[in-house]
Amino acid sequence: xxxxxxxxxxxxxxxxxxxxxxxxxxxxxxxxxxxREKVQNHPxxxxxxxxxxxxxxxxxxxxxxxxxxxxxxxxxCANESRPGVVSELLTPQQAVKKTMAVAANIPQxxxxxxxxxxxxxxxPERTFETFRMLSEDAPxxxxxxxxxxxxxxxxxxxxxxxNIDHVTITINTxxxxxxxxxxxxxxxxxxxxxxxxxxxxxxxxxxxGLEMLVAKGILVKVNSVxxxxxxxxxxxEVSRIVKEKGAFLHNVMPLIAEAEHGTFYGVMGQRGPTxxxxxxxxxxxSGDMNMxxxxxxxxxxxxxxxxxxxxxxxxxxxxxxxxIDYQAAMEKRKVIHQAxxxxxxxxxxxKAANPHELPKLTTRPVLMAVATSGQGVINMHFGHAKEFLIxxxxxxxxxxxxxxxxxxxxxxxxxxxxxxxxxxxNIRTLxxxxxxxxxxIGYEPWEQLEQxxxxxxxxxxxxxxxxxxxxxxxxxxxxxxxxxxxxxxxATA
Amino acid sequence: xxxxxxxxxxxxFACEPVCPSDAIYEAxxxxxxxxxxxxxxxGDFAVPQCASICxxxxxxxxxxxxxxxxxGSLTGIPPEKMAEAMAALQAH
Numbered sequence: 001x002x003x004x005x006x007x008x009x010x011x012x013x014x015x016x017x018x019x020x021x022x023x024x025x026x027x028x029x030x031x032x033x034x035x036r037e038k039v040q041n042h043p044x045x046x047x048x049x050x051x052x053x054x055x056x057x058x059x060x061x062x063x064x065x066x067x068x069x070x071x072x073x074x075x076x077c078a079n080e081s082r083p084g085v086v087s088e089l090l091t092p093q094q095a096v097k098k099t100m101a102v103a104a105n106i107p108q109x110x111x112x113x114x115x116x117x118x119x120x121x122x123x124p125e126r127t128f129e130t131f132r133m134l135s136e137d138a139p140x141x142x143x144x145x146x147x148x149x150x151x152x153x154x155x156x157x158x159x160x161x162x163n164i165d166h167v168t169i170t171i172n173t174x175x176x177x178x179x180x181x182x183x184x185x186x187x188x189x190x191x192x193x194x195x196x197x198x199x200x201x202x203x204x205x206x207x208x209g210l211e212m213l214v215a216k217g218i219l220v221k222v223n224s225v226x227x228x229x230x231x232x233x234x235x236x237e238v239s240r241i242v243k244e245k246g247a248f249l250h251n252v253m254p255l256i257a258e259a260e261h262g263t264f265y266g267v268m269g270q271r272g273p274t275x276x277x278x279x280x281x282x283x284x285x286s287g288d289m290n291m292x293x294x295x296x297x298x299x300x301x302x303x304x305x306x307x308x309x310x311x312x313x314x315x316x317x318x319x320x321x322x323x324i325d326y327q328a329a330m331e332k333r334k335v336i337h338q339a340x341x342x343x344x345x346x347x348x349x350x351k352a353a354n355p356h357e358l359p360k361l362t363t364r365p366v367l368m369a370v371a372t373s374g375q376g377v378i379n380m381h382f383g384h385a386k387e388f389l390i391x392x393x394x395x396x397x398x399x400x401x402x403x404x405x406x407x408x409x410x411x412x413x414x415x416x417x418x419x420x421x422x423x424x425x426n427i428r429t430l431x432x433x434x435x436x437x438x439x440x441i442g443y444e445p446w447e448q449l450e451q452x453x454x455x456x457x458x459x460x461x462x463x464x465x466x467x468x469x470x471x472x473x474x475x476x477x478x479x480x481x482x483x484x485x486x487x488x489x490x491a492t493a
Numbered sequence: 494x495x496x497x498x499x500x501x502x503x504x505x506f507a508c509e510p511v512c513p514s515d516a517i518y519e520a521x522x523x524x525x526x527x528x529x530x531x532x533x534x535x536g537d538f539a540v541p542q543c544a545s546i547c548x549x550x551x552x553x554x555x556x557x558x559x560x561x562x563x564x565g566s567l568t569g570i571p572p573e574k575m576a577e578a579m580a581a582l583q584a585h
Contacts, residue, residue, distance in 0.1 A: 063507035073548040
């Protein structure tokens with residue numbers, strides 16, 4: 001069966017290939033109305049939505065049926081933020097209670113996902129019990145699940161019954177040789193199967209599951225972990241294949257590997273990709289399909305907007321004491337969701353009616369960092385930002401590239417030495433950026449940023465991110481600041 | 494003859510549903526195997542199921558109290574390499 005191709009434009013003549021190139025709302029603009037309807041309030045599937053809506057994961061699924069070299073099943077650390085890590089395992093009943101407590105207290109929470117800490121489909125009873133109860137008790141919450149794919153073909157029928165219209169499959173390779181370097185074993189047909197043989201079965205199951213979901217009309221996002229020297233050269237092909245089979249979004253994430261995590265890759269010294277390597281691969285894949293760049297690789301029990309975690313406010317002890325009137329909460333949520341959607345639609349319509357009138361430029365692209373807490377505007381103080389969104393401004397417009405955390409994954413020892421202050425660290429995080437846009441900034445960081453060759457800018461507080469990024473870009477171009485290459489600029493600095 | 498689970502168990506639930514004898518049960522601080530029920534899967538499977546899905550090296554012992562999955566056998570991390578990494582972290 002010929003599947004619809006969502007983004008089949010060849011590498012464009014403008015020099016900016018398809019994918020989420022161009023302004024961020026393009027990411028949704030080229031989707032069909034039906035898909036857009038499904039993802040427009042899903043923060044993990046729509047870049048636009050992630051500025052407004054929140055998500056949560058409930059940790060009901062501890063068991064796993066495979067081992068990945070980037071995962072350590074012993075891990076539980078409250079200070080860690082990465083997939084597979086949780087603090088409190090929940091029963092399905094506790095998960096439902098927690099979900100309703102969060103929905104009542106964070107009305108912009110639209111999505112409940114089950115993502116581990118093991119594989120949700122290796123815990124079918126706990127996972128489906130949770131979905132069954134939630135689809136009855138909290139019908140206004142979208143349900144989604146992520147999986148390694150091994151048990152997926154057997155679960156597709158059950159998934160479609162629970163009205164789950166988003167599934168994420170982690171596909172790191174389609175080649176068993178490469179798979180054997182990522183997955184040391186799988187549990188399959190009552191045996192532990194190691195090496196290439198196991199990887200081959202896993203790959204077959206993933207691909208079969210993907211095809212079955214697409215045939216059922218369930219939206220599929222594919223996650224891939226970029227592992228330099230292992231699958232980095234291969235992921236563009238993975239991207240092409242999963243797109244052909246009907247996945248609508250591809251999310252290439254950087255490997256997280258530190259020795260203290262106790263994972264195979266961490267202990268063996270396998271490095272993760274640099275921001276530049278990741279971006280290069282995402283750009284290479286985006287010629288083939290819709291890429292996702294706003295993933296925050298969150299914990300299997302994360303709560304809140306992407307990039308924040310409010311899990312501490314909803315521990316079992318705390319939710320036990322909450323008295324939730326879900327009917328009332330649902331009414332309130334509906335009003336708030338409608339207001340947010342109206343705001344998003346208005347913005348979209350405003351942009352369509354007022355296309356950025358860019359002067360004809362032939363200047364080089366510039367990376368800019370933006371401090372925001374959501375709503376698509378610059379509304380965060382430089383010193384309060386836990387992360388920066390990175391945009392690339394060029395004569396074609398502004399495009400969202402990635403986010404960079406200002407804190408390291410682990411607050412313990414790290415390789416940069418203790419003498420480095422938090423400010424110096426944050427400035428190092430912004431490497432490659434020439435401008436940082438924020439609502440306000442103190443005198444000291446201002447000076448240090450300037451010394452590092454990054455121009456702080458607080459003139460666009462509360463303004464739309466993309467419009468501000470382009471306004472600053474045009475200003476730079478007109479002032480002749482973009483006539484020299486970045487390398488020349490560095491040399492003279 | 495029975496397998497047993499020791500304290501390195503992380504309570505991941507993976508073994509409980511795959512046991513053909515319903516010998517495994519949730520307990521505090523970790524899962525346990527009822528030695529009266531455990532058959533080591535004889536007659537049902539060629540290999541003990543709990544030890545074939547368990548992700549933690551050393552967490553399941555055979556009847557002679559020998560780990561079914563010795564260090565390095567599941568993660569692929571050579572034990573000396575793991576010791577080296579942990580020593581480096583401790584030294585910090």
